[in-house]
Amino acid sequence: MIIRLEQSSEQPLYLQIREQVIAAIATGELAVGEALPSVRSLACDLSINLHTVNKAYAVLRDEGYLLMRGRSGAFVADPESHTMQGRGAVEDARMAQELYALALAHRARGGSETEFKDAAAQQAVRAFSE
């Protein structure tokens, strides 16, 4: 798994890691059950502190994307697992809220309902094509 960080970005490093891990899971680059690099090794690869990687992993665990088994490391969680269904529902609700806020902002900028639907569909195609 290759992660690229932008130190000058406004987005915190741990959120950049989170986003790219999610992208890797989505595209299948990281398979269900697969182990992620250790906090230490990834931090070393990225030339950042291990606390920062640890925070990213902790957030991903809280959101249901990862399972962390103490010293044996972090693994990609199975979305079908019963223990994860609840968290997936919470994230789906958060997604709906986000989509609503984006649609409202688009309307406030003078955009149309169709424009928003088209933009969403376009990004969906992008995200699901490999």
Next chain:
Amino acid sequence: MIIRLEQSSEQPLYLQIREQVIAAIATGELAVGEALPSVRSLACDLSINLHTVNKAYAVLRDEGYLLMRGRSGAFVADPESHTMQGRGAVEDARMAQELYALALAHRARGGSETEFKDAAAQQAVRAFSE
């Protein structure tokens, strides 16, 4: 314009204000050219500091939703105005990025492309129906 803040929310107060002002502009509750309450009066209504309201207004100005004319107050900007077209384009690009990230996260949770499109369409209908 009625704004409700949740002090215990994880979301900063100034972003809660931003979101609700955008919603008011989107639904037409705030018309183009209309004046917003002064930072002081709104801060007093909400029982928060004027700096927090001022920051919310400043962000909305930077994003192109408001025009601020010194001490004469803040006004709803016209999205059709040529000076605002550029900012609208920037926000549209940011929206596309956001949609892409949401779609990827949905896929990582085991969701389908159609599910995402449907969710987006549903929230679009919600946002554009009054």
Next chain:
DNA sequence: GTGTATTTGTTCGTATGTATT
């Protein structure tokens, strides 16, 4: 016009929490 009081956004400093090393 003049003087005063009120209202406005801005500038300064401070306290607390978060991000990162």
Next chain:
DNA sequence: TAATACATACGAACAAATACA
């Protein structure tokens, strides 16, 4: 754990604009 840098939110004081007698 400790230390640094930034973000969030607050309070006091300021100077420009406005209202009004």
